[in-house]
Amino acid sequence: MDLSCPVPITNYDKITLAHGGGGSLSNQLIEKMFLKELGNSYLEEGHDGAIFDLPGKLAMSTDSFVVNPIFFPGGDIGKLAVHGTVNDVACCGALPKFLTLALILEEGFPMEELWLIIQSIGQAARDAGVQIITGDTKVVEKGKGDKIFINTSGIGYVPEGRDISPSNCRPGDIILINGNIADHGVAIMSSREGLEFETSIESDTQALNKLVESVFSVTKDIHVLRDPTRGGLSSSLNEIAKASNTGIEIYEKQLPLSEEVKGACEILGLDPLYIANEGKLLVFVPEEHADNVLKAMKQLPEGKNSCIIGRVDNKSPGMVRMKTSIGSSRIVDMISGEQLPRIC
Numbered sequence: 001m002d003l004s005c006p007v008p009i010t011n012y013d014k015i016t017l018a019h020g021g022g023g024s025l026s027n028q029l030i031e032k033m034f035l036k037e038l039g040n041s042y043l044e045e046g047h048d049g050a051i052f053d054l055p056g057k058l059a060m061s062t063d064s065f066v067v068n069p070i071f072f073p074g075g076d077i078g079k080l081a082v083h084g085t086v087n088d089v090a091c092c093g094a095l096p097k098f099l100t101l102a103l104i105l106e107e108g109f110p111m112e113e114l115w116l117i118i119q120s121i122g123q124a125a126r127d128a129g130v131q132i133i134t135g136d137t138k139v140v141e142k143g144k145g146d147k148i149f150i151n152t153s154g155i156g157y158v159p160e161g162r163d164i165s166p167s168n169c170r171p172g173d174i175i176l177i178n179g180n181i182a183d184h185g186v187a188i189m190s191s192r193e194g195l196e197f198e199t200s201i202e203s204d205t206q207a208l209n210k211l212v213e214s215v216f217s218v219t220k221d222i223h224v225l226r227d228p229t230r231g232g233l234s235s236s237l238n239e240i241a242k243a244s245n246t247g248i249e250i251y252e253k254q255l256p257l258s259e260e261v262k263g264a265c266e267i268l269g270l271d272p273l274y275i276a277n278e279g280k281l282l283v284f285v286p287e288e289h290a291d292n293v294l295k296a297m298k299q300l301p302e303g304k305n306s307c308i309i310g311r312v313d314n315k316s317p318g319m320v321r322m323k324t325s326i327g328s329s330r331i332v333d334m335i336s337g338e339q340l341p342r343i344c
Helices: 024-038 077-090 111-128 183-193 209-216 232-244 259-268 287-298
Strands: 057-065 095-106 131-140 148-158 174-177 224-226 247-251 282-285 307-313 320-323 329-331
Touching: 024 111, 024 131, 057 077, 077 095, 077 111, 077 148, 077 209, 095 111, 095 209, 111 131, 111 148, 174 287, 183 259, 209 287, 224 232, 232 247, 232 282, 232 320, 282 287, 287 307
Parallel strands: 095 131, 247 320
Antiparallel strands: 057 148, 095 148, 174 282, 174 307, 224 282, 247 307, 320 329
């Protein structure tokens, strides 16, 4: 993605308090920057909200993004905000259609950096096939924020026949994932702390709605979808096991993990099961459909490394176990603290 376009001409090279005051500078920011990159018929109406039609049952999600640093290998806070909310709506089994966008800016934030983020948001939304239809901007005094925080809400509709819920998990379900875990958290940490490894570790941030639709193209009999973000794979699996009162077993030998991330985790004493992802999809599907769903996932770039990582059973209801590479079994509990703060 080319983000080299010059900043739209304004009289200011940094955000001022007046840019959040609702007056002429606010309008200048909206017209010259936001509408220039994100404009569509809904935004151009100039309402404080948006009026739209969607068929059938609706799904909605909201999320706030406070990542540090705001630019990192493989993405930035803008791309992350779009992908995170699109993925949450898609994991309800819905087709994401619209997003809201709210920015909290710190006084003094460089206009050039804001423009790069807005461009990234626009490109990510277009790639995911969603529109940003309403939003808000606030500015806080210098020292009262940290550059930029973003809140996005997303809405979509659930096609008939889909029923996705953590409580739908059933014994015998096969668990699929679309690729390497822990890339995002390690990329953020290495960028934040200035750590250098032999090869660059990039965030996996990406929209998953097209991958979700490839899953449903095989069968509507999908029980659970989840993107394992904060808390990593462990937290998501534990939440699902508890909600469905089932046992989950994963296989250490089959967990996809790059050598670079594995090495970084070993050096830093981190467990990749607890590190955040931003472009991973967990799919719980009855065994009779697992091979065909896996094949469909592998047809897309975001699913080319998909694999089976576990199974649901009746053992130890509400718990997650891992069969280790040496054949033993250990409990995989939820993380009790925060390994890496401010990663999304």
